Every structure is written in C-alpha cells, then in structure tokens.
Amino acid sequence: MENMLSVWKTKPKEGLEIKGAPVPNISDDEVLVKVRAASICGTDLHIYKWGPWAQERISGNLPYIFGHEVSGEIVDAGKNVKGVSLGDHVSAETHISCGYCPQCRTCREHICDNVKILGVDTNGAFAEYIAIPYRNAWVNDKGIPHWVACAQEPLGNAVHTVFDGEVAGKTVSIFGMGPIGVCAAGLCKLAGADKVIAVDMNEERLKFAKDFGADLAINSGEEGVDAKKEIMDATNGLGADVFLEMAGASGALRQGLETLRPGGRASILGIFPKPVEIDVTNDIVFRGISINGINGRKMFDTWYKAKSFLPKIGLERLVTHRFRLSEIEKGFGVLLKKEGMKVVLEP
C-alpha cells in the first residue's frame, strides 16, 4: 500500500504531527480523492489549539487526520459510485449524513441526527489522499483552480446564510468579516442587495469587505464609532431588512437585532462561546422579527448556488497565503497571529 504525507492530531494538546500513512482504502460507496489543495478553517484552528470545543468534541477520535476544506481529483471509485467519474475535480460536502433519520428524510440532511463531520469524526483532507462517500463529492468546473475551489466550503456557508431569505433590493447588515462574512458581502451585492453594511473591529478585514462590494464598512472597535447609529443613519432610520450574524459575538447579535427593521430577518451562522442575553420582547416580539439558525450547507441546494457564484465572486482574493502541505505549521502560525484570511495548503 502506497504511503502518503498526512497531518495528524495525535495528542490532546496544542499542535499537530506530520507523518506518513497508508493511502486510504475506499468502500463500495466511496471515492478516493487525490488532494490538490486544502484550506484551513476556523474549526481546524480550534483543533490545532485544542481549545474547549476540541477537547469536548474530538478527544475520542484521536489519533486521526484532520482538515476538511478540499479540492482534488477522483482517482478511484467504489463499485456503487454514481454521478461522479474518475478524473472529476471535486470538493467535499463535510456533513456525512445518515440518510434515514427524520431530518434526512425531510430535506434537512445538513442537520442530520447522526451526522459525521469530515476531518472531525473521520480522517480528513490534510493529506495527499482522502476517501469520501461519493454522495459528498461535489464536482467542480475544471476551470476553477484547486487552490480556489477548496475555499468554496466557507463560500457555501455564506450562500446558505445569505439566501436563507430574500436579499434583492434589500439592505443587509453583516457582522463579522471573516472569510464567510466577506463572501456574504460579495454575494449580497452580486444578488442585487440594495446596500450592504459590513461591521467588524478589524480594519484589514473591513478592507476585504469593501473590496468584495460592501457599501459601508463600520469599524465598531474604533473609538467614538457607534455602529447602531451608523446603521440607522444609513437606513434612514428604518433599520436593515436583513441581518447576518457571522461574528459569534453577543454584542454583534444584540446590535444586529436592534438595528433590524420591523418584520426583518436575522440569520445567525456565528457560534457563541456562551449564552447571549436577548431582549426578546423588544427585539423579536414587538417588531415581528424572524431569526433563523444556519448550520452547514443545504445538501445540495447550497452547492448549486455556490457553483453559480464561484466564478463571479473573486474568491481567490481571500486566499492570502499558500504553503506546501508539509509547511502546515506556517499556515497555523499566520492564523494564530490573526494575519490574512484564507490559508491554502498544497501537497
């Protein structure tokens, strides 16, 4: 069995281990993907740093190969595989759903009761090869470079959140300008939003937001800046039609809700370290607000939409760093220093 380079989480503490491993075997329902590029997600950073979430969620899975944002080429396929072919360029839907729970049976595979997450519950993409269920392989246009295509998984999160409701002709506030937030800003503009208001405390990230089309970028961390006032001013006192929470910050959630117009929609993708105090009466009930929790990507509506926007959105602009897979520690170093946006690794 061929040996391959791979990146393992072996010990319950900060760090990773690069080592050789056998190329994975595939089952009848799987394809073998030769990884051409993999990007580092915030989740990977949690795994690397071994924070509270990782300790609780991953401990039982060690040792294993992590990473899940991937683009590569199908080089082998099990006998039941349908709809994809050898040579196809593919990315992976990270949620491996069971197919038979009540969620899976009612168009909610993305919140499957028995879901396994690629690179979290199974061996992942920081390797030369990865085995994935053929149903999770998404075929990319070959014109999209692998180092860009791997980053469409977060684009997918943005697509799911943005298109959770209507944005054409709407004013949209987006809090949190990580890669997903920046993609969301870009998508809103491409989909005809009237005005996109980006909020973050990091000037660099706000520049990305502007570059992707945000009409207004508010640095809420800046002395004297009142994000609420700026949003209300920018919406003639009405408030935004749509609010996308992509910061996972209690203050962002509250400000976003407070600046939402009556009848507005809030879609929350952010993950909050602890419970959030919300003025339910005034910020939800009296103003007839709708709040939707967003998890993963709709399987596979989201991917079809992402495929459409991928050639338009200029995703390559988010890829600030590219390293060899063997240099993965450098990649984590960049992110630990909060530099750059998307770090791509190429085997």
Added chain:
Amino acid sequence: MENMLSVWKTKPKEGLEIKGAPVPNISDDEVLVKVRAASICGTDLHIYKWGPWAQERISGNLPYIFGHEVSGEIVDAGKNVKGVSLGDHVSAETHISCGYCPQCRTCREHICDNVKILGVDTNGAFAEYIAIPYRNAWVNDKGIPHWVACAQEPLGNAVHTVFDGEVAGKTVSIFGMGPIGVCAAGLCKLAGADKVIAVDMNEERLKFAKDFGADLAINSGEEGVDAKKEIMDATNGLGADVFLEMAGASGALRQGLETLRPGGRASILGIFPKPVEIDVTNDIVFRGISINGINGRKMFDTWYKAKSFLPKIGLERLVTHRFRLSEIEKGFGVLLKKEGMKVVLEP
C-alpha cells in the same frame, strides 16, 4: 349630546373611574359602535394596576377610556365609510395603522411604525359607545353572541401565532395556558396537529387546555415534574416540530427551544419582563431553528381565519365571568385573584 356610561383611567395609580361622558363624535372615516360586550385583556389589567408598562406607555394619555376587546353594533357611520353597514355586528382590530409607513406599504400593518392602539392611545371599549375607523371594524356573523365575539381578539393572537407556520400533522408544544394559549391548543387540534402538548404551572388552566383538545398537559410547577423530559418522551426523543411561547417566561422560552426538533419553528407571542439568556449556539444555530416574533394580528388574514374557526372552537367556554359594565371592578377583582379566564362586561 347623549350621555353614556364609561370607564376611565384618570389617575396615575391603581384603579379606574366610572362616569358619564358624551357619546363620541365620529369622523368621516369612522363608525360609531354601540358596545354590546367588552372583555378584559391582560393589558387592561396592567392599566388597572398601573404597573411599570402602564406607567411608561400610558401616562401621557390620561384621562381616557380604556378597554379594547369588543363586540357591538354599528349605529352611525361617517361619509367615507365603505364595506360595513349600519346594523352590522362588529369587533375591532385594535391596531390603528397609519397606512403609509414602510411597514403598512409592505403587508405589515400589524407592526406599523405609527400605530395607535385602541383603548391605549385612543378612547376604548369600556363604554356604551365607541368610535373606530371603519377599516378597523370587523363584521361578525350575527349568530355569534356579542359576549363571545368580543373575546375573538385574543383568539386572533392565537390564530396569528399558530398559523405562523404549518401545524397539520405536527407535534406542537405550547407554553402558557392563558386565554391565548388555550385557544392555540384548540386551534392546533382543529387544524390537524398530530399532538398538542400544553405546559403551565396552573392546574386550572391546564384543564382548559385539555378541554380544548391538548393531548398532553404538563404542570411544570408540580414537584418532580420535568417538562423537558416529558416533551422528549412524548416525541420519541425527537422534540416538537413547533413551539409556541405564550407564557412570557424565560424558563418556558428556554425549555421550549431545548425541546424543539432540529429544523423546528418557534413562534413567540409572550412578553418578557426582562431580557432572556439564550444558548444561541446550541438552541438556534446548530439545530437550524427558526424563531418568529408575533405581534397583534395580521391585517386581515388573521381575522378571516379567526372567522372560520370562531364557530368551531367553543370560545364561550373561556368566558368564565359575565358582569354589567357598571360592575367592572368585580371583573378586575376576579382577575386579580387569578380566578377564571375571560371576564366579559356588558353595558
């Protein structure tokens, strides 16, 4: 000008004042309604007791006639009045909307930016006569007695909340068995809900819920009762499809969210005395939950639906007390002792 009996809030403290007053004049766009029955809403109780909400909201309006749940007969009409006629039996939509704000112009009159509330911002229904804009007059079938028809305003709140999404074939948990919660339980069953789970801490109110059709009544105040466990057991561990918050209690909101299935819908009508701490990550985001704030009644979709269910739901069972309008203090006395459900006053 004819004199009429009327009930006034004159002073910023607990209590009311019964006195004579001129029958109201009507404008070109108003109808004069001879009040046949008016019921006491929780809002009226707040006004009577002069609690914090009343102090903040009403102080500037004194003295004025309060009350807004009404059924009566049109006895006069301004020259612009259309669609209703002298002799019609009518109830009143309480929200007097402006008609030109962005909400009114986009099918959200019920959350109008400039709304005035009947009996809160204008003279109300605890009187022999009331003037209301003809657009707010809702014609009742004459077969419905006035003492029942006046209570359809809270039925309308229930209709708005229940039909905020689908209930046919769904499991629905309802927290809070005041008149609106009980109506909601009844509506869910009439609309084909699979299982209705009613939760309250008051055994009497739970009896009403059972009587209106709740399949399961949980007394969450009872020693040793774990409402969450009971709901999960009753739903085979899946959780409810729909959760209706009608208690305005932080514990209810949290328990309702925690027992909602992935992808479920929460519709919140309850008013909370203070902000609520919510585990947004686990109870909204990861499970793809939708939360909708519900205010008032949709104008007038809700009323059409309420008209359909009014003859079926047995609303008269909620009317536990009937008094002459002049005995209104007795009515408040009943409610202050937390006895009965709906108190109706007849001039």
Added chain:
Amino acid sequence: MENMLSVWKTKPKEGLEIKGAPVPNISDDEVLVKVRAASICGTDLHIYKWGPWAQERISGNLPYIFGHEVSGEIVDAGKNVKGVSLGDHVSAETHISCGYCPQCRTCREHICDNVKILGVDTNGAFAEYIAIPYRNAWVNDKGIPHWVACAQEPLGNAVHTVFDGEVAGKTVSIFGMGPIGVCAAGLCKLAGADKVIAVDMNEERLKFAKDFGADLAINSGEEGVDAKKEIMDATNGLGADVFLEMAGASGALRQGLETLRPGGRASILGIFPKPVEIDVTNDIVFRGISINGINGRKMFDTWYKAKSFLPKIGLERLVTHRFRLSEIEKGFGVLLKKEGMKVVLEP
C-alpha cells in the same frame, strides 16, 4: 428457493396471469417484505386493460409482477439496511429515486430524473413477497391493519396535494371523487378547512365525499346542475381559496380555475388524456392564480403527515372489497364495472 403465488403481466393485451415464482432475492440495500395486503390502483387497472398509457410505458418491461400499493412485514434485510428492522410492518414508497440527479439533490426526489416505479418498472406487490430498497420502506404503526395500511399510498397523494399550500380556514373545491379525492376531502376537514366542496358526476362517490366530511357535494353530471354557479354561491361570489384537480378532466380543470378567487391556489394531481385549452389571461394572469403540478408523494414529508392522519381519517371506509390474491380477477371485475372504491387483495 421457496415458491410463491404471484400475479404477472405477461402479454401485451388485456388480462393477467397468476403463477408460481421464486421468492425474490434481495440486494444489500433491500428488504424482503412478506405481503399482507395489496390494493389495486388506477394504474394497475390501466395495466390490466392494456390501454394506451400501458402500451407505451410498460411494453418493454414484460413479463413482470405488477401492483404497488402494499402493506406487509419485513422478513429479511440486506447488510446495508438501516432504520428498519425485521418484523416491522411497512408500506412502500413507489418512487425508487436515483439519489444523485439534480432533482434528488435538491429535495425533489419525487420527480427524480431516473426514477423507477415499483410494480411498473420493477417487480411489484401482487405477490406473496416483494423486495424493495430499504429507503423505500415506510414503517407503519402495528395498530393499523394491513388491509388499511396498503391504501395509504393514495392517501399520500391526497396529503401531497392538499398540503401543497394552506387549507386551514380556507374554502376548498375538489373535482374528482376517486379514492384520492375522497381522502383529500377528509384531510381538508381534519386540517381545519372552512368549507369543502366536492364535485363529481357519480352519486356514489359523492356519498363517500360527504361521509369523509365534504360540506357540499355537487353532482355536475346531473341535469340542470351548474357547478360553477353552485361554487360561487357557496363562496358568496368570491370563489374558492383553493382548488384541487383530481379528476383529470378538462372541464373540471376549467371550472375549477374559473371558480377560484383572485390569488387562489390550484393544485393539479389529475392526469389528462390530452392537452387542455385554458384561458390563461383571465383564469391565471389577471387574477394572480398559482397552479402547481403534483406528482407522487414528497419523500418523505408526505409520509410523515400521512402517518399522522392515517389513524384519524377512517381510511377503512374506502375499502369496499377484499379478496384473496388468487381472486384478483374478481377485484379487477369490480373496478371495471366502476363499483366500489378501493379493492384490497390478501395473499
């Protein structure tokens, strides 16, 4: 290999053949179901009679076992089978979808591009045993008798059509009182429809409709009966909110559209022998009508709803005839004479 009784379509002409056959082998993804009851669908009648549809659609499949409305017990299961167990009572979703076409990947499995129909494209249920993919096995409550449960497949068609939009509080006209139409009438009432108007030309079928809860039954074949006028009168000149076409008759379609209120919803399940002339301008465009084509059952939302309504709707009332499977010719005889509603066969 055990031998079993089975009913075959062997020749391209009217009729069937009863004969012995080996009990089917199952693949890794299939379950073997011991058939306890199977009912005759209109499709089976077409196959029996070898009409134009059958000639075009089935010719290439002969010889094969037909029948698809089934209830039975799982007696064997392939190694990949999940979510169902030996001994489970199950019915079958008839559409065997591919799982990887654009429809299957976007929550539209019921209109899969590569669908195979059980008992049409594969061996079916008029036999002692049938092999079905485990994903198509729907677990029934054991309290539902097999001879009733087999008939839930048409109930499912009714569920799909009725709940294609809202019916609570709505007036619904239904044209065509076959088993699906009668189920639809019952469902509408159970789901809180305000008024259900059933239209057919067969007095017996209209009696079923009334028995299932229709408020008004119009015999459009009767001398002097003007269905349009009756519907408009019954809706105070407004028209029905919802129109369900279950007759597959051009006149029904036109009358249903003409009597739909502005903004109303038409859901069409009926199959028409030839194109229909429609006054698109007046009956669709000017009145803002929505028309939805309905095919099969949503997989598996429809089945969940059907499960909820199955114990309430009294489906057993539709089963007018029960025969041994060996007497299947008698069953077709009944239907050819247009007697009865649902004919059930028990091996």
Added chain:
Amino acid sequence: MENMLSVWKTKPKEGLEIKGAPVPNISDDEVLVKVRAASICGTDLHIYKWGPWAQERISGNLPYIFGHEVSGEIVDAGKNVKGVSLGDHVSAETHISCGYCPQCRTCREHICDNVKILGVDTNGAFAEYIAIPYRNAWVNDKGIPHWVACAQEPLGNAVHTVFDGEVAGKTVSIFGMGPIGVCAAGLCKLAGADKVIAVDMNEERLKFAKDFGADLAINSGEEGVDAKKEIMDATNGLGADVFLEMAGASGALRQGLETLRPGGRASILGIFPKPVEIDVTNDIVFRGISINGINGRKMFDTWYKAKSFLPKIGLERLVTHRFRLSEIEKGFGVLLKKEGMKVVLEP
C-alpha cells in the same frame, strides 16, 4: 380655473384628440401632479387603435384623458394626504384599489375586486396635470430624470414577475423582449441569475436584451432556429429553473413550459388573445411545475424593489424616443411601425 394641454380619447375609433381642459380638482385624499414626463404603454396603443380589448373595456368611459406611465411633481395636496409632500417627484401606481375587498384586506391590493385603472377608468397622464390618490403616489429620488422615472411602471411589472420566486444562481428563460422582458433580463442578471436566455422573433429587441445582460439571445423567428433545442442545450439538458412568459404567445408559453426543469417555476405576465392549449399532464403535473399569474405590481413591495434597481438597470437605454406631449401622434406612429422601445412624452 387654469387650462391645460391634454390628450383625450373621445370617439370609439382609432385616434386621439388633443385639447385644452381645466386642471383637475383634487379631493381630500388626492395630490395634484404636474406631469413632467409620460410614456406610452402597450395598453395606450390598444386604446389608440381601438382594438377589441379597448372596445370592450373602455367604451363606457369616453371621453376621457388616457395615459398612465408618469413622472411629475406634486404641486397641490388634499387635506388628508400623508407621507408625501409638495415638491416631491412622484410616479403613479396605476391600480387604484378599494381598500376593503377581501383581496385588499389580505395583501393582494394589486388584484383588488373593485380596482380602477389610472388612465383607463379615470383621467390619466397624457396631460399637463393629473390628480391621483396620495396612496398611489410613489416618491422618486430626485436624481432620476423624469423622462426615465416615468418608465419605471413597466420596470415594476418586470420586478413583480422576476421576484415572484428566486432567481439568484438560477437559469432563467424569458420569452418576449418588449420593454418589460428586457427589464426582466436586466433584473435577473443584477440579482445574480446564473444564465439568462432571451427569446423573441425581433432581432432589434434581442439586441436590447443582450445589452441589458442576457447571456443568450434566441431569435425563434429565424429560419432553422429551434428555441427548445437551444434552451435544453444551454442548460445541459436539464431545462431552465425559471421561465418568464412576457410574450403573450401560445407557442412561447408551450415552449417555455416544455423547457422548464422538473420542479421549475413559470411566471406569466403575458396577455394572450385567446385560450391556450396546454399539455397539463406532461408539462405541469408529471414534472411538478408551478405556474403563477402575474398582474400589475405588488403594492408596494414591488415599488420598493424597483426603487432599488432603478439606478442600476440603465432604464434610460429603453427610451428610444422623446417627444413633446403635443407631438403624441408621432409617438404612436413610431410604435405602430414597431420601431423603438419606449416613447416618452414631455408636456
């Protein structure tokens, strides 16, 4: 009373009459608009030519001033007027709804039972002044020239049709490249449609479509062109996700439906001279197609969206001819010769 130039339909035959008339009086609920620009709609052409529709619809209204696509300035206002002010630049929503019919009371004012159409049932915009209900006055940004703003009424039709469902990431076929169809093509692209396929038989109009962003323009009138084949090829054999009928031609409707993917949406704005034969079974039922009739503009959701897209879409490109109001005959001459797209008249 001041005299003004105005254009009348006085006689039941082809033609018009230009004459002096008193400036209209306004009621308490109306504003007086000094017309700065009015454009000629297809409806106006029917009135001019006195075709069958005009004969049936208008005969009882003669003599009156026609025209309804307008932009002007409010110069006077009745005492009940709210939300608009003297000096505002406004266009007119053409549908004067009653406000109290079941449609108006359930967010369907655009299909009001008692609607009056400006310039059809009331005196219109081909004049120096026009009186309109203040609720029908839509305030324009002053940065939009009047000669462009008047043409936003057809833009509104396009907005209503396009946003009748989702277009972001979708393939959209549009049949009929009149001004509305061209606007629809532009809107689809601005709102993130994946691919817009424009179909017409007029090469000039297809050029406009391309100019507004259509990805593919099919001249279905050209020798050897098979529009169906081209659409299926352009969608990889899947069919379009969305089909917009803006031609009012039976062949267009049929081809559009035939090339719609399973589960697709058809929105029909076109007006057909006579009933259309539709293969309901194959083109609606089996493929689970949804068809929506589109009338007018949603009041006022459509206008808010149109306001957002107006500065982006380059509507001025559609205005091919500008004349003085007194030269209106020249304008009709252009349209009778099927030259140009939008003809604007300025008093």
